[in-house]
Amino acid sequence: SALVLFMLGWLASALFMQLPAIDSQKPLDVFHSNSEKSSPSDRIEEYDVRASDDKVVINIKNPYLARFPDTHSMEPVLDKTTTGIEIVPESSDDIKVGDIISYKSGYSEDIIIHRVIKLGSDSHSWYAITKGDNNASADIEKIRFGQVQRILVGILY
Numbered sequence: 160s161a162l163v164l165f166m167l168g169w170l171a172s173a174l175f176m177q178l179p180a181i182d183s184q185k186p187l188d189v190f191h192s193n194s195e196k197s198s199p200s201d202r203i204e205e206y207d208v209r210a211s212d213d214k215v216v217i218n219i220k221n222p223y224l225a226r227f228p229d230t231h232s233m234e235p236v237l238d239k240t241t242t243g244i245e246i247v248p249e250s251s252d253d254i255k256v257g258d259i260i261s262y263k264s265g266y267s268e269d270i271i272i273h274r275v276i277k278l279g280s281d282s283h284s285w286y287a288i289t290k291g292d293n294n295a296s297a298d299i300e301k302i303r304f305g306q307v308q309r310i311l312v313g314i315l316y
Contacts, residue, residue, distance in 0.1 A: 242315040
């Protein structure tokens with residue numbers, strides 16, 4: 160019994176040593192898929208962030224702090240303990256696929272916060288199609304620019 164455990168440990172060690180070194184700063188791409196999801200737009204330049212021993216200062220024009228209810232639609236990115244930093248978009252050109260926007264839904268009294276998965280325009284105007292990261296399907300309405308409240312630009316955990 161002890162000999163079997165020793166041999167299994169030796170075999171596992173030999174296999175582990177064959178693996179390439181892992182850079183801890185890069186995500187491990189174990190679950191690679193051909194359909195990469197779009198990330199939010201990079202809106203904060205590195206020179207706009209200053210970190211010292213006792214604080215971090217981020218220069219953002221007209222920021223809003225946001226809290227989120229526990230709806231589970233944007234987990235694990237957003238949860239009830241998350242604080243978000245949002246800005247008001249000046250035009251529809253400010254909104255890109257991958258951005259997380261808050262908007263006033265025509266189907267709910269609540270402000271919804273979901274990720275933009277598609278942009279388009281029709282005979283009415285510009286629109287965005289959104290989806291909660293944890294939801295099985297896209298939201299049921301086209302979001303018009305007038306419904307958009309803010310764009311999420313930072314997340315604090």
